[in-house]
Amino acid sequence: MQICFCFFSAFSMAAPTLLMRVVASAYSAAEKAATIVRNVMAAGDLGIVEKSGANDLQTKADRLVQKSICASLARKFPKVTIIGEEELPPDEVDEELIEDGHCEEILKKTCPAQYTGIKEEELVIWVDPLDGTKEYTEGLLDHVTVLIGIAYGGKAIAGVINQPYYNYEAGANAALGRTIWGVLGLGAFGFQLTEAPAGKHIIVTTRSHSSALVNDCISAMNPDSVIRVGGAGNKIIQLIEGKASAYVYASPGCKKWDTCAPEAILHAVGGKITDIHGNSFQYNKEVKHMNSAGVLATLRNYDYYASRIPNTVKQSLVP
Numbered sequence: 001m002q003i004c005f006c007f008f009s010a011f012s013m014a015a016p017t018l019l020m021r022v023v024a025s026a027y028s029a030a031e032k033a034a035t036i037v038r039n040v041m042a043a044g045d046l047g048i049v050e051k052s053g054a055n056d057l058q059t060k061a062d063r064l065v066q067k068s069i070c071a072s073l074a075r076k077f078p079k080v081t082i083i084g085e086e087e088l089p090p091d092e093v094d095e096e097l098i099e100d101g102h103c104e105e106i107l108k109k110t111c112p113a114q115y116t117g118i119k120e121e122e123l124v125i126w127v128d129p130l131d132g133t134k135e136y137t138e139g140l141l142d143h144v145t146v147l148i149g150i151a152y153g154g155k156a157i158a159g160v161i162n163q164p165y166y167n168y169e170a171g172a173n174a175a176l177g178r179t180i181w182g183v184l185g186l187g188a189f190g191f192q193l194t195e196a197p198a199g200k201h202i203i204v205t206t207r208s209h210s211s212a213l214v215n216d217c218i219s220a221m222n223p224d225s226v227i228r229v230g231g232a233g234n235k236i237i238q239l240i241e242g243k244a245s246a247y248v249y250a251s252p253g254c255k256k257w258d259t260c261a262p263e264a265i266l267h268a269v270g271g272k273i274t275d276i277h278g279n280s281f282q283y284n285k286e287v288k289h290m291n292s293a294g295v296l297a298t299l300r301n302y303d304y305y306a307s308r309i310p311n312t313v314k315q316s317l318v319p
């Protein structure tokens, strides 16, 4: 008995692995990011800049959050590659933007065995500081998420999705905002996993980047209903909370920072995300940023939706 006890306590005292420390720090960085997103909105000056056009925006919140997350994680994990959406000048980052905390609860979880030996230089972190910027500028606040995806060996293995305005219409007593996180092989936390109604085809898709191709693909799936909301993070939340049965976007436009964290969380609960051809996404640091051949994601019944994609749609989307 004595030997067993010692073995157990030595085992439970094992230092957290690099991966779990990165996830725990990303969790806190995403919570700080959410505060920045809310503060910028409350201050009222969004500082909107058009990037490639009127449907591709950047605000002061996108800029500050990217600086905050990237600088905070780079300070703790200097050899990790961090790729953020926004192109920003390499300014000094204000100390007040740095988050040095981490989530203790995450450090208490056991790292899946296949990830215990990961080294810093083998990780790539994909940061979307504010997903759903268009909706943020239009006051559709619960469409907004902050996305931190963690990749190893080209695969999305862990992710954090913060929803800064979760519950914002639920009244003053409801806690504002939430953080969802997950690790492949461990699971996903911070929400109630729910399946969409059986036998119904409820499609979630873009609100601000529709096209004839996007709509043709959805029609071919014979949907019972179509939900049009902003953000890739928000659409994956619709899947894991049973509001929609498939996320269908037959268009280029989504990038690796949009899909990395959502993919890790969806895969951690047994879902599937690919491009429209069924190819999985790669997240190594050299990869092309654009997901040129669109997105198809489901929690269940992936094969039904994949089988309904018309060849004409596939031919229009080159990976």
Ligand code: AMP
Residues within 6 Å of the ligand: 055, 056, 131, 132, 205, 206, 207, 208, 209, 229, 230, 231, 232, 252, 253, 254, 255, 258
């Ligand atoms: P949406 O579903 O339209 O909200 O898009 C999900 C994510 O992909 C957001 O970060 C969008 O900015 C990005 N995205 C999708 N399509 C486009 C596009 N045509 N141009 C620019 N960004 C896009």
Ligand code: MG
Residues within 6 Å of the ligand: 128, 130, 131, 132, 231, 232, 257, 258
């Ligand atoms: Mg985005």
Ligand code: MG
Residues within 6 Å of the ligand: 062, 085, 128, 129, 130, 131, 132, 133
């Ligand atoms: Mg963004």
